[in-house]
Amino acid sequence: MVTIYDIAKKAGVSPATVSKALNGRHDVNDTTRSHIIATASGLGYTPNVHARGLKMKKSWLIGVVYSGCGVSLPLDHPLFLPLLDSFKQNVEADGYELLFFSDNSPLVGNNMIAHCYSRQVDGVLLVNVDNVDAPAISAAARDIPMASCNLVLDQVPAVITDNFGAAYQAVEYLYSLGHRRIAHIAGPMQKHVLAASERLSGYKAALAALGLPYDSSLVIEAEAWSPEAGADAFLRLPIGKDSSLTAVFFASDSLMMGALPIMERYNLFSPDDLSFIGFDGAQWTQFLGGGYTTFRQQADLLGSASARLLLDKISGDSCTDIVRIPAELVVRHSCAEIGRVS
Amino acid sequence: MVTIYDIAKKAGVSPATVSKALNGRHDVNDTTRSHIIATASGLGYTPNVHARGLKMKKSWLIGVVYSGCGVSLPLDHPLFLPLLDSFKQNVEADGYELLFFSDNSPLVGNNMIAHCYSRQVDGVLLVNVDNVDAPAISAAARDIPMASCNLVLDQVPAVITDNFGAAYQAVEYLYSLGHRRIAHIAGPMQKHVLAASERLSGYKAALAALGLPYDSSLVIEAEAWSPEAGADAFLRLPIGKDSSLTAVFFASDSLMMGALPIMERYNLFSPDDLSFIGFDGAQWTQFLGGGYTTFRQQADLLGSASARLLLDKISGDSCTDIVRIPAELVVRHSCAEIGRVS
């Protein structure tokens, strides 16, 4: 491995000067600087990040924490990779790289924090985390800059999709098409991941605002975010040709996917028999069944916003607690206009 | 930050002894060892990986390289995350963590290699890489332990799905159901990613073995692995109620997904009008249209095998060049039995 000592010897200067030349310090002559840079690249020098990290107490590493054992928020959530990719591009621009570690203990907490200290990460992003030791993390967040995505914890600035607003808009949209009895398949309620609860709140608020009664038989909470759980929940709805139910708002596309085989089994079609709205913007919603209407979570914005939040936190700036990112209603063909027969 | 010097002072021993006690060396008394361990955990000590890495020339880091700018092999490929998760669990068991870096230059090569040297990674996994500076990587692979997944490069041991065998089996299966005119929507041919070419070869070989003629009008190479490209390719096939074509083997589920809207447009149904087989085992194939037959790539095995390969390489063992992982035929309901009307 080529070190600055090798460069120093070859260039006929001291290691100190090499370091300064390579780091753009001003107390080194332009001539010597270019000479040093030339011999450095001639030798194929790459700085040793361990030595640098040891001295500077900075690793240029950002830990990405997710739930390895998460069942309700699976790793293959359609949001995860695009979000991470966007986040990565943003922090890379500032020179950071991503250290990928999950905390495989039942609760994301101490184990993860020990990792952070040990690896000297400069910051931590919590994403797709569903089972946290909230007090431990909030405490650690005073030492280690943290940010989270779609997760709300004390002391940790968060970027969240505007679930409430989107759900509200979903009901408004269905109402505008003439729907009056609108069901909601909710996701599993979790303590710090508010996706399910906020979407349910938005649904309720819109009903109230539109003067629609809240019918608890039209709201089913799924056991998980999976298609299987969606199917189970969907079956508990009053479906059938003669049902007064005309529309279903699913808390996620995964849940909606589970309903599709059931629809086939009962020989029902969307949108003719039942209007569907999903959530997430999964790829299949674009191509299947004439296209399903859904809310696209803006992974790119979620990623860039959480990067901004974390980078600000790292540089010590005070930053906003919560940033809301709107979800985009993607209108396709799974919602029918009804009730205009007058 | 708590260091071994702090522990040494508190425990009344030297830093050297602390280091040895914590690392399980034999030249330290059991009594002092337990005393040291106790005070270490009492102080909340976590070792500084930079200091350790500097001295030991080992980072306990494995670099995961993928194509950031890859278009033909998108980041959200259904295989990517499950594979990575399996890989991670396997290398974590040996104490490694994952450094996630893409090479955003047009060709994955020098930039990535510089990163590896700089970060002192102990090994590199190449995955979902589609545009490589092959000579540069092969050269670097002599210095840095590497392994790849679904990518074939000189000097780099690889784990690959048995594309040939699966494609062969697809044709055999369709043949056994009575199909005689079987089309293939191939993926884009790439130099080092053999998914498309091997699947095409398997298709051709099976035709030949079964005595079926090769009809070039039934083989279309898609421009990319996307649904859009799949739709374009599918439209160039002789489809329609009166076509003699009875089955299509798609090189991926994504390509197959693109064909579904076209089917609807022409009022065709699978399997009644056309039998479909996909590749990858995407989630939607399980739930939509009564279930689509596909080949499941065994992400868990691909991940664990590439972990094994890389860990062996790191420990200096000679290891196999190529490991083949079979793909599992998942029979659902998109393939009809025909021709048994006699």
Place this chain on the structure above:
DNA sequence: ATATTCTTCGAAATCGATTTCGAAAACCTC
């Protein structure tokens, strides 16, 4: 009791880069 071996521990060097502070040289001012 003396010699020898084994156990246990610590002083000091090392890994590679950064940074402080002082020294030398070059420059300027009058």
Place this chain on the structure above:
DNA sequence: GAGGTTTTCGAAATCGATTTCGAAGAATAT
């Protein structure tokens, strides 16, 4: 040219953990 300022450079300390090698003490052998 004396005094002062600026520029340019290097010796040495530092970050925290590991490791070598020698020393002191304990245990064993003769």
